[in-house]
Amino acid sequence: MKIKDATTEEKIKNAARIVFYKKGFAATRTRDIAEEAGINLALLNYYFRSKAKLFEIIMTETMAAFFQNLMIVLNSKKTTLDKKVEEIVERYIDLIIKEPEIPTFIISELRTNPGLLLQKIPLSEVIKTSIFFQQHQEAVKKGIIREPNPLHFLINMLGLTVFPFIAKPILIGSNELNDWEFENLMLERKKLIPIWIKSMMSTG
């Protein structure tokens, strides 16, 4: 094992991330990962027991990193509900612009792997015990928010934020929208979505 520099183990993991994100588990060949990492196929099985094991590591880390953002913001005592929306929308749009394949990767792989590691991310508890939940209830009581179910709030916020990235191939492919225009559209939404959320959730 090398002392410093980019470990081969890390090189393999980075390569695995790239290929798994792009092709998904089933369509990925371990040879692709090895080539991407610039190492031999046998090394992959030396460091990680199998393709499945390597995948599970990537998947776990990806899910954790992706939802961590959400959890932290939802549980902040220092920010208002409006500010939480702003932060989440901004964080996720920036994150997904950097790593555009993550949402579709998560969605696609959760389809096959049923309950792979959902238990490890207890969204349920976070929702019902979070500061966000308390603030939402308070806003409902005050009449600032009409819809009493916080799930609608979360779904709307994440849907408006994440959906366009998932649907990107359709937008790009069918419209004469190019990558640059698409990104600009998404940056526009960083400012628009919080405004939209505020007005839509006070109606109904």
Place this chain on the structure above:
Amino acid sequence: MKIKDATTEEKIKNAARIVFYKKGFAATRTRDIAEEAGINLALLNYYFRSKAKLFEIIMTETMAAFFQNLMIVLNSKKTTLDKKVEEIVERYIDLIIKEPEIPTFIISELRTNPGLLLQKIPLSEVIKTSIFFQQHQEAVKKGIIREPNPLHFLINMLGLTVFPFIAKPILIGSNELNDWEFENLMLERKKLIPIWIKSMMSTG
């Protein structure tokens, strides 16, 4: 070839739809399809040249059926913009409740198959020449709608409608939400989304 009854060709296609929707192209084995269809594996290659060819047929039909709804409604001269939103939201929620795997299937497979058949569904032209587009522009001119870009309108409408179904595994897996509760939540949204859209798009 049989005269009437369910043709074996149809039986294979129906089986292929089920398995492809569930597992995706890469993870699907032709044996699974044959078994699901109750026929022999060789017959699959007799009717359709290959796994890829069979998949392409299913994919094409699925995409066409899925987007046809959208196109028809967007081009109706008889309905107002508000009514178009109501119709699209209702149609898609009903459709996806019946066939829940379709959105994730389309998203997942478009990732690998780059521009498989996007050219065949010219969303671009439909947007720019549709009645919807004219009505949207008119509403912007009158100040009823603030955001001038119709893409935001479409993205928001489809995002609020389709996204929760795509994110269902996360909602079900992490929350103590069961299938029945989830479906009820979606049915609620049939009424809520048009109201939300109306109020959010008049702001910003």
Place this chain on the structure above:
DNA sequence: GTCTATAACGTGATAGAC
């Protein structure tokens, strides 16, 4: 048209030299 048997190939994983 439908089946059984099998060919042809790709892929995950390991053995063993260095």
Place this chain on the structure above:
DNA sequence: GTCTATCACGTTATAGAC
């Protein structure tokens, strides 16, 4: 730790009998 060579297996697709 890292490589080459190879095994073992699953899967697509076809040949050929019925």
